[in-house]
Amino acid sequence: MPIAIIGGGISGLSAAHYLLKAGLTKNIVLLEASNRLGGWVNSIKDPVTGANFEKGPRTVRPYGLVGANTLELVEDLGLATKVVPVLKTHPTAKNRLIYVGGKLHRLPTDLAGLFSTVPPFSRPLALGALKDLFTPRKSCEDDTIYDFVCRRFGEELAEYLVSPLICGICAGDARNISVKFLAPALFEAEQKYGLAVAGLFAKTEKPNMGALANRAASEFWSVWSLEGGLASLTDSLASNLQGVELRMNTPVEKLEFKKGRAELTLEGGGLLDCRHVISSLPATRLAKLVAHQHPKMATSLNSISHVTVAVVNLAYRGQVLKENAFGFLVPPSQKLPILGVIFDSCSFPRSDGLTVLTAMLGGHWFQEYFSQKNDDKHILGVTLDNVNRVLGIEEEPVSTHISVLKDCIPQYTVGHTKRVGDIFSYVKSNRLPLSLIGSSYKGVGINDVIMSSKNAVNHIQKELV
Numbered sequence: 001m002p003i004a005i006i007g008g009g010i011s012g013l014s015a016a017h018y019l020l021k022a023g024l025t026k027n028i029v030l031l032e033a034s035n036r037l038g039g040w041v042n043s044i045k046d047p048v049t050g051a052n053f054e055k056g057p058r059t060v061r062p063y064g065l066v067g068a069n070t071l072e073l074v075e076d077l078g079l080a081t082k083v084v085p086v087l088k089t090h091p092t093a094k095n096r097l098i099y100v101g102g103k104l105h106r107l108p109t110d111l112a113g114l115f116s117t118v119p120p121f122s123r124p125l126a127l128g129a130l131k132d133l134f135t136p137r138k139s140c141e142d143d144t145i146y147d148f149v150c151r152r153f154g155e156e157l158a159e160y161l162v163s164p165l166i167c168g169i170c171a172g173d174a175r176n177i178s179v180k181f182l183a184p185a186l187f188e189a190e191q192k193y194g195l196a197v198a199g200l201f202a203k204t205e206k207p208n209m210g211a212l213a214n215r216a217a218s219e220f221w222s223v224w225s226l227e228g229g230l231a232s233l234t235d236s237l238a239s240n241l242q243g244v245e246l247r248m249n250t251p252v253e254k255l256e257f258k259k260g261r262a263e264l265t266l267e268g269g270g271l272l273d274c275r276h277v278i279s280s281l282p283a284t285r286l287a288k289l290v291a292h293q294h295p296k297m298a299t300s301l302n303s304i305s306h307v308t309v310a311v312v313n314l315a316y317r318g319q320v321l322k323e324n325a326f327g328f329l330v331p332p333s334q335k336l337p338i339l340g341v342i343f344d345s346c347s348f349p350r351s352d353g354l355t356v357l358t359a360m361l362g363g364h365w366f367q368e369y370f371s372q373k374n375d376d377k378h379i380l381g382v383t384l385d386n387v388n389r390v391l392g393i394e395e396e397p398v399s400t401h402i403s404v405l406k407d408c409i410p411q412y413t414v415g416h417t418k419r420v421g422d423i424f425s426y427v428k429s430n431r432l433p434l435s436l437i438g439s440s441y442k443g444v445g446i447n448d449v450i451m452s453s454k455n456a457v458n459h460i461q462k463e464l465v
């Protein structure tokens, strides 16, 4: 009987890669609902300008255990020469902007910036540490990252630093998102010592670095991408899965566990028996598959909500930007439908002189801004109004591409760690032949989901051998 992987995004593909690498079995079936592999990783070549448009993720961080692991995967696939790094000395690594009060402001990224007053902040950010020192601990199981930062470091930090950052990681509202998940060291330091900054000195695991991760460290990479965009990674993963049966256009509709095995019902009624299932589906999708047999697990899975993001790629002839920056983010207090704009052609300069931007809209506020009208024409109109006003652009784009990514990013709201713990315990105590990977559980970044696949395969290896 095969091991079945549900979902052919980057986590499903990397799970297949790690299964092959572990030499566990060659009998692997990967089932993908759509007609393409890659999931949210989706780089397209714009037919008008030839520019590379990313519809989903565009950069990966090289740091830590998870960052080193992805770079090892890149090396394994023979893609090391295709990596395009952005160095920490590059202007886009230093210039991260927020839009507040009708103006763009640079966030402080160095020590000098932390000790001086830079608008929109009314006092040096470093003074936040003093507030932390004199604030008593609030004992709790979890808190929102907004309330935590507000309490310990001050409202301006929560408003102008953390809120936009949360928009740029999960298109979410910092007033709902869990501090225990996103900043565990700071949260635990408050709970233990009543001093959050103590968490900055918490020990982190030293990664086992491969050659590429060593190069990233010695060359001071800030983030990296690949020639042709991040889809080069998913394409390469897919084309190196020798022997794996890749079934496209095959949505799984039901998952039922029998004694020591699992039965998948495929669209159209076909059945597939397997000895183990690796699900890379968003939690709420998996909930539908298991609800009839495991309603309790389905309820927990359904409590991990997702939000929708509209992504608009724009290409202009010539240089239309006044700033060389990574892009800008908009704090929710500014009440705009755009979450932010990424200046792709600043991080990855082009020889053809095009300016390439990606605007992202909606997220947690998608219903608020787009429930009445969400056709491409309306989304493009809203995007151009906002982008032109914020960036002072007068030129017309020569090419545009609009996508609405429905329920594309999970929201790790307060209590997420407990919810995920309950789901994983349920699987373990019921001895279900099921592994859960992907962005719904233990991290939303590319690095996190690849690591989730590696961990799942290590676990299966221990169970099956």
Ligand SMILES: Cc1cc2nc3c(=O)[nH]c(=O)nc-3n(C[C@H](O)[C@H](O)[C@H](O)COP(=O)(O)OP(=O)(O)OC[C@H]3O[C@@H](n4cnc5c(N)ncnc54)[C@H](O)[C@@H]3O)c2cc1C
Pocket: 006, 007, 008, 009, 010, 011, 012, 031, 032, 033, 034, 037, 038, 039, 040, 041, 055, 056, 057, 058, 059, 060, 061, 250, 251, 252, 253, 280, 281, 282, 285, 309, 311, 405, 408, 409, 437, 438, 439, 444, 445, 446, 447, 449
């Ligand atoms: C707009 C955006 C920007 C992002 N930017 C970054 C970034 O800059 N850096 C970064 O590190 N991360 C970024 N991320 C996060 C990253 O893209 C995701 O975490 C990652 O792509 C998730 O991959 P996955 O394989 O777990 O899930 P998915 O990509 O969702 O893959 C799941 C797959 O399952 C398939 N499927 C669904 N239902 C079924 C079914 N019933 N049967 C069979 N198949 C099914 C889907 O078609 C899909 O192919 C971004 C995400 C978004 C949305």
Ligand SMILES: C=CC1=C(C)c2cc3[nH]c(cc4nc(cc5[nH]c(cc1n2)c(C)c5CCC(=O)O)C(CCC(=O)O)=C4C)c(C)c3C=C
Pocket: 059, 060, 061, 096, 167, 168, 169, 170, 171, 222, 223, 309, 326, 327, 328, 329, 339, 340, 341, 342, 360, 361, 363, 409, 444, 445, 446, 447
């Ligand atoms: C500057 C503008 C940015 C916008 C707009 C933006 C939108 C956006 N991002 C995600 C998801 C992720 N982004 C991640 C990394 C990341 N994003 C930005 C900026 C914007 N994002 C930067 C500068 C970075 C790099 C982080 C760094 O160098 O410190 C990640 C990975 C996070 C990780 O832990 O690795 C994710 C995930 C979404 C869904 C989104 C939509 C509005």
